[in-house]
Amino acid sequence: MQVNWRLITAAKNSYAALYAACETEGYILRPVEAPEGDVTCYSLNSISAPLYEEEIREAACTTIVGGPHAAACPARVAEYADYVVTGEGEYALPRLLRAIESGMTGAVPGVMHRRSPFCPVDHTVFLPAYPPFSRMKGYIEISRGCPFGCAYCQTPSIFGRRMRHRPVDQIARFAAHYRDARFVTPNALAYGSDGITPRLDRVERLFRALQNNEIYFGTFPSEVRPEFVTDESLDLITRYCSNKRLHFGAQSGSDRVLRSLRRGHTVADVRRAIDAVRDHGMMPVVDFIVGLPCEEDGDQLATLDLVHEVVRRGRAHVHLFIPLPGTPMAGMRPRPLLPEVQRDLGRLALAGRISGSWSDPGRRFYSNR
Known part of the structure; x- marks a missing residue:
């Protein structure tokens, strides 16, 4: 066949x-x-x-x-x-x-199947049982699942809220196929943990196993959560890794909106992460979602203020809210952006300070064909 x-x-x-x-x-x-x-x-x-x-x-x-x-x-x-x-x-x-x-x-x-009764899933994938790639090479998925139930995110509904991790020796074996080691994971700094309390000893064990690679951790194609960005975690990254940027999600500059999204962190956590990243000689790259249905005018302006704060010290990545099916926010419409938000985001984009799309949420996918 x-x-x-x-x-x-x-x-x-x-x-x-x-x-x-x-x-x-x-x-x-x-x-x-x-x-x-x-x-x-x-x-x-x-x-x-x-x-x-x-x-x-x-x-x-x-x-x-x-x-x-x-x-x-x-x-x-x-x-x-x-x-x-x-x-x-x-x-x-x-x-x-x-x-x-x-x-x-x-x-x-x-x-x-449209002609057969549906039989629910009867298994959960045990990551060590499967290679991350073979002849068709890809990034190494080191973790799957997420304990946080962010209202806009499909990850918990697809992969569950309990984290699963690929063992260090298997990661190192497949990383040997590359010079650069880059990873797929919902939160790189959660490796080896329950996803809520970091296990930096296990992260360091992973780094030690990859010392023949140039390690890129907490950057494309993955990121980290802001509350996991601490002096201790950054000491590990700067000691073992090659990336000079750290990518994490703020999503909003409003604590009220963050609570509505069930993000599990605050704006203060984002600011502390930015300070810590800069103090360690790295550039913060911070994700934002604009046009969230739960925003009010003041929330949207607070997000714009935080974007301005970020770009004075790093880079921002901004996208319009996408109502993904299977999430608590499925079927909701993006809230229109205030004229001053549209204007400022455009100016920052022209100056090369931000990237993303806040008018057409699917633009980054349209080159897939």
């Missing part, structure tokens, strides 16, 4: 991980630019999904769709795809491929 993987830029790391998982079960996910062969697999987020719906609906082969959008809206995706993987794919996708190949496709756990 020929199994293909539809190449989509935003899903490159998913491809690397699922290629490795399927390869161990005897299936090679052949990269394609259009659906073909016996089976074509897709991984979609909620921005890219509309771009591929017609292609999937009209495909002449069997189609399998997974990813964040499929996990959040399985019934909707099942209207145009043959099979929908509703959770983590490392175990579910090879299991489904075996069922398709054998002709026994009824009630595969964690898979929705």
Whole structure:
């Protein structure tokens, strides 16, 4: 059975991980630019999904769709795809491929099919059981899950609120394929911990195992939480790592909004993190979400004030709120930006002080095709 993987830029790391998982079960996910062969697999987020719906609906082969959008809206995706993987794919996708190949496709756990009753997921992926990549290389996912239930975020609903970690020796083994070690994780400084209380001894153990690499930690493609940014954690990063920037999320300059978002930190935590990063000779890169439905005018202006504060000492990354399905804020509309907020963000962007998109939230995904 020929199994293909539809190449989509935003899903490159998913491809690397699922290629490795399927390869161990005897299936090679052949990269394609259009659906073909016996089976074509897709991984979609909620921005890219509309771009591929017609292609999937009209495909002449069997189609399998997974990813964040499929996990959040399985019934909707099942209207145009043959099979929908509703959770983590490392175990579910090879299991489904075996069922398709054998002709026994009824009630595969964690898979929705329009002609079969849905059988819920019956497993949680044990990260050490799966390589992060094989021939199709990707960033190394070191942790999965998040204990914080931020109202706009899909991570807890897809991967759960209990953190799972890849062991140090496995990370080091796969990092040996690269000069630079870069990681996928919802909060790099939570490695080895429950996600709430840092275990810096385990972070240092990871760093020691990677001393043949140039380590980039708490920067693209991951970040950290502001309350995890302390003198102790920064001492470790500056001692072992090569990055001169640290990326963390503020999201809002209003404590009232942060409470509504269930972020679990305060504006004061953000300011302390900025000070600490600068004191350690690094540049803070701080994420913000504007147009949040729970904002009032004063909250939006407070966020703008904090953006100005950040860019005097670092960089800001600003994006318009996206109502992601499967989150508490699904279906909510972004709040219009005040004219002065629009004006100031535009000026800062022209000056090269901020990046992002606060008019078209999907712009950063549109190059995926």
